[in-house]
Amino acid sequence: MSGPRIHLVTGAGSGIGSAVARRLRDRGDEVWLLARDAGRARELVEHHPGARTLVGDLAEPARLSWALGHQSPPDRLDSLLHIAGTVELGPVGDLTPKVWQETLAVNLMGPAELTRLLLPQLRLSRGHVVFVNSTSGLSVSPEWSAYGASKFGLRALADALRAEEHPAGVRVTSLYPSRTATPMQQKVHQQEGKPYDPARWIAPDSVATTVLTALDLPRDAELTDLTIRPGT
Numbered sequence: 503m504s505g506p507r508i509h510l511v512t513g514a515g516s517g518i519g520s521a522v523a524r525r526l527r528d529r530g531d532e533v534w535l536l537a538r539d540a541g542r543a544r545e546l547v548e549h550h551p552g553a554r555t556l557v558g559d560l561a562e563p564a565r566l567s568w569a570l571g572h573q574s575p576p577d578r579l580d581s582l583l584h585i586a587g588t589v590e591l592g593p594v595g596d597l598t599p600k601v602w603q604e605t606l607a608v609n610l611m612g613p614a615e616l617t618r619l620l621l622p623q624l625r626l627s628r629g630h631v632v633f634v635n636s637t638s639g640l641s642v643s644p645e646w647s648a649y650g651a652s653k654f655g656l657r658a659l660a661d662a663l664r665a666e667e668h669p670a671g672v673r674v675t676s677l678y679p680s681r682t683a684t685p686m687q688q689k690v691h692q693q694e695g696k697p698y699d700p701a702r703w704i705a706p707d708s709v710a711t712t713v714l715t716a717l718d719l720p721r722d723a724e725l726t727d728l729t730i731r732p733g734t
């Protein structure tokens with residue numbers, strides 16, 4: 503297809519998503535951002551001039567269909583980049599249904615529903631779905647049950663989607679970063695009661711590089727799963 507490549511990014515207000523949106527805009531691609539509400543959409547456009555927005559709260563997956571139905575999403579999509587996420591640490595003995603519900607909604611059910619709603623546009627462009635998962639989606643530590651469960655589930659979603667959509671030419675990538683220096687990681691350190699030194703962790707821009715690498719691979723290859731750990 504001719505014209506700029508078109509991407510929809512979730513989580514572009516912060517951390518990894520912000521770095522990815524900036525890199526895509528800098529190279530002249532058309533960038534759409536999912537914002538949880540209208541006020542946040544205005545802030546996102548200030549932060550990412552030239553980007554377009556869609557409003558939808560991933561914490562309310564059942565309402566996304568209605569929300570997108572009342573807006574004008576792009577009519578084709580080269581990539582859907584699932585980067586938004588939330589984390590709440592705690593032992594299973596303390597985690598309430600509210601925490602489980604919000605974690606599974608934002609990290610798993612919201613991405614599943616957004617993917618379902620945008621598959622026609624992705625099929626049209628033989629597009630790419632990228633899930634920013636986590637090393638917690640591969641093995642889980644104490645106090646990480648809700649987040650880990652959401653990310654294990656996200657891997658299942660990605661693997662099934664890849665097998666289903668391969669005939670339609672849609673590619674699917676799961677990225678598994680370890681600790682990355684973002685506001686989420688700062689919050690994790692607070693919850694762990696540890697001092698936070700961003701220099702110890704992966705820079706968000708390095709994770710953004712892996713997203714772009716997956717997107718830019720020629721069509722003869724598909725990057726399915728990639729683990730990213732802090733370098734030395």
Ligand SMILES: NC(=O)c1ccc[n+]([C@@H]2O[C@H](COP(=O)([O-])OP(=O)(O)OC[C@H]3O[C@@H](n4cnc5c(N)ncnc54)[C@H](OP(=O)(O)O)[C@@H]3O)[C@@H](O)[C@H]2O)c1
Nearest residue numbers: 513515516517518538560561586587636679681682684686
């Ligand atoms: N940081 C790490 O160490 C690390 C490691 C491995 C994997 N990851 C994963 O990487 C992804 C990005 O994380 P990050 O560290 O960049 O996090 P972050 O700085 O906390 O940013 C999270 C983003 O998700 C958005 N978001 C949260 N809840 C939402 C909702 N209900 N609806 C729409 N958007 C929502 C936030 O929107 P607002 O800006 O409106 O709050 C924000 O833009 C996440 O999936 C995370 O699990 C992070």
